Amino acid sequence: MTEKSPAASRSEGCLFCGIVAGDIPATVVRESESTLAFRDINPKAPQHILVIPKAHYADVAALAGTDPVLAGELLAAVAEVAAGAGLADGGYRVIFNTGPNAGQEVAHVHAHVLGGAPLGPMVCR
Numbered sequence: 001m002t003e004k005s006p007a008a009s010r011s012e013g014c015l016f017c018g019i020v021a022g023d024i025p026a027t028v029v030r031e032s033e034s035t036l037a038f039r040d041i042n043p044k045a046p047q048h049i050l051v052i053p054k055a056h057y058a059d060v061a062a063l064a065g066t067d068p069v070l071a072g073e074l075l076a077a078v079a080e081v082a083a084g085a086g087l088a089d090g091g092y093r094v095i096f097n098t099g100p101n102a103g104q105e106v107a108h109v110h111a112h113v114l115g116g117a118p119l120g121p122m123v124c125r
Contacts (some may be wrong), residue, residue, distance in 0.1 A: 011056040016108035018053045030084060034070055035077040037113075046116030047085045047092070051078050055108045060096040078111050087115035 009029040010017045018024040019038065026038035029049055040048040053070050064071045082092045092115030097104040 011014075011021060011108070014056055014108050015106050016050075016052050016110065017056050019059060020052070029059050030077065030081050032073070032077060034073050037077060037081045040112070044112075045093075045114040045119060047087055047114065049081050049113045051081055051111040052108060054094055058107045059098040059104065060109050063109045066075065078113055079112050081113065085113070085115065087113070091115065 030037040
C-alpha cells in the first residue's frame with residue numbers, strides 16, 4: 001500500500017480527482033486501491049484507456065520524484081489494462097504527456113493506453 005503525502009491529496013477542480021471521488025461519471029475498466037483506469041471520452045484509437053493514480057500528482061515527473069512505488073504500481077496497472085483489453089499480443093502504445101508543449105490537458109498524471117489497430121509511426125508537427 002502506498003501512503004499519500006500531503007502533496008498527493010485530492011486537488012480541487014481537478015477533473016480526474018472528481019472521477020476518483022465518484023463526482024464525475026466514467027466508464028471504469030479497472031480499479032485498485034491506488035489506481036483507476038477508464039475509457040477516454042474522446043478516443044484516438046479503437047481502444048483508448050486512461051490509467052491514473054488515485055492520488056493527485058500534476059505529471060509523471062512529479063509522481064516519479066515523489067512516490068516511485070506508486071509510479072511502479074501505475075505502470076503495472078497499464079500492463080494489466082492492456083492485457084485486459086486484448087492488446088498484449090498485437091501491441092499497444094503508452095503515452096504520458098507532461099506539460100503544455102506535450103499537449104497535457106489535465107494536470108493529473110495519466111497514461112494513455114492506445115491500441116486495437118495499427119497506430120503508425122510517432123509523428124510530431
